[in-house]
Amino acid sequence: MRSFEWSDPPTIEDALAQLRPGAVAKAGGVDLSDRLKERLDAPARLVNLRRIPALDGVRDAGGGLELGPLVTLARLADHPLVVQRFPAVAEAARRAATPNVRNQATVGGNLLQRPRCWYFRQADFPCRRKGGDTCFALEGRNQYHAVFANDLCAIVHPSDLATALVAHGAEVDVRSRSRARRLALEALYVLPDEDVTREHRVAPDELLVGIRLPAPAPGVRGAYVKIGERDSADWPIASAAAVLALDGAICRRATLVLGAAAPVPWRAREAEGALEGRRVDAAAAADAARAALAKARPLSENRYKVAVLEAALRRAILAAAGSAA
Ligand SMILES: Cc1cc2nc3c(=O)[nH]c(=O)nc-3n(C[C@H](O)[C@H](O)[C@H](O)COP(=O)(O)OP(=O)(O)OC[C@H]3O[C@@H](n4cnc5c(N)ncnc54)[C@H](O)[C@@H]3O)c2cc1C
Structure with missing residues (x-):
């Protein structure tokens, strides 16, 4: 070093x-x-950044929340306002990593962590993401890799938290010395066909200074489901966040996001369309989950992920609807 x-x-x-x-x-x-x-x-x-008090804390914001980027995953998972208003976010934080890691890892670092692709993580592989001209996963070992947007680089976005926060419409505040901007967390992330060497739009001279969760409207319920090889200490093989605006059992609006499916948290828009206006039951959840994965393009070793992602989304939809009862 x-x-x-x-x-x-x-x-x-x-x-x-x-x-x-x-x-x-x-x-x-x-x-x-x-x-x-x-x-x-x-x-x-x-x-x-850890000595900067202004970057820490969970604050009420008119029924929504403002999160400092230094809040640890452990504090986020247990914070009463997060648990009460945004259980999907609390669950995503609770299911990430191990207790030791959650005590140290922060929300900002979790959202901006770099991918776990084994070729990217080994200095010996000059992959596209590191400025080379090859994605070794495309022809190599790819069982944990992307099933969407995987033509140029097959990383999956690693953050559990991002999947749940995008589903809740979170926004982020980013600052440099000369400007401050606010953008949707969903828009923070960059697909490989835009720039294969970066995952997000926070420039080297900028800081993520806040995360804002808008107040959930009445009848809005969320759930996060993570499926991995182990129950702890591991990034997801598949995950899904479902945020539903319910009118009784009828879904008026759905925001559905898949994790570990693509290089960014992946909005399942076809599934949202399939669910909206329907009574949320097992058949509707299964139809929506099928629609979400209909355009997946798995690689040589990760076809199984299509079924696992489908299961995660189906369960998240039913959990969100169930939590309204
Ligand atoms: C064993 C293990 C298991 C794990 N399992 C999971 C899992 O299941 N799910 C999951 O989501 N994650 C998992 N992780 C990843 C872990 O949660 C992240 O590494 C951690 O959250 C990063 O946060 P940090 O505060 O340590 O960030 P750092 O390592 O300090 O920073 C990470 C990146 O973010 C940048 N950064 C951080 N804060 C800011 C800011 N405010 N403004 C601008 N840039 C910033 C840094 O420059 C750096 O590039 C696991 C990690 C380990 C070691």
């Missing part, structure tokens, strides 16, 4: 001033320390 400078800025402004070329922001450091050990990154300076 190359040596680097370390700084502990006390304010957002100080941190932004220190994000000069060669510097990288560090939150919990869980993903970043792996990347340093894997020789994927060799920053000249780490800008430690």
Whole structure:
């Protein structure tokens, strides 16, 4: 590992001033320390965000919530306002990683962590995402890889939390020294055909400074379902978040998002259309889940993921509807 400078800025402004070329922001450091050990990154300076109180905390915002990016996954999973208003988000945080990791890992770092593709994570493979001209997963080992948007690079987006937050219409605040902008979390993420070397639109001289969850309208219910090889310590093989606006048992509006399916949290728009206006029962959930996966293009080793994603979405829809009862 190359040596680097370390700084502990006390304010957002100080941190932004220190994000000069060669510097990288560090939150919990869980993903970043792996990347340093894997020789994927060799920053000249780490800008430690953990001493900046303005980046921490869960605040009520008119029935919605404002989350500081430094909130740990453990605090998010247990926070009474999160559990009460956004159970899908609490569940996604609770199901991520291990208790140790959840105590250190932050919301911001979870949303901006880099992909887990084994070719990307090994310095010996000069894959497209690292500026090379090959996606080794396309012809190689790809059982955990994408079933959508996988022509150029077959990574899956790794964050459990992003899937649930996108389903709830979360927005993020991003700042540099010269500008502040707010955008939908869904729009933060970048597909490979736009730029195969980056996963999100936070530039190296910017910070994610807040995450906003809009107040759920009456009758809106959400659920998150994760399926993995193990119950803990693992990223999902398949996950799904369902947020339904219900009128009795009838679905008026659905936002359905698949995790570990594509290089970004994947909106299942065909499934949303299939569910809206219908009574939410097992048949409607199965139809919607089938519609969600109808255009999947699995690779040589991951055809099984189509069925697993379908099951995750079906269960998430039924769980969301059930929680309204
Ligand atoms: C054993 C293990 C199991 C795991 N299982 C799961 C799982 O099941 N589900 C899941 O979702 N994740 C899982 N993870 C990933 C883990 O949750 C993330 O690595 C962690 O959340 C990253 O958060 P952090 O605060 O440590 O980020 P860091 O490592 O500090 O940062 C990650 C990236 O985000 C950037 N960054 C962080 N905060 C900001 C900010 N405010 N503004 C701009 N840039 C920022 C950093 O520059 C860096 O590039 C697992 C990790 C391990 C080690």
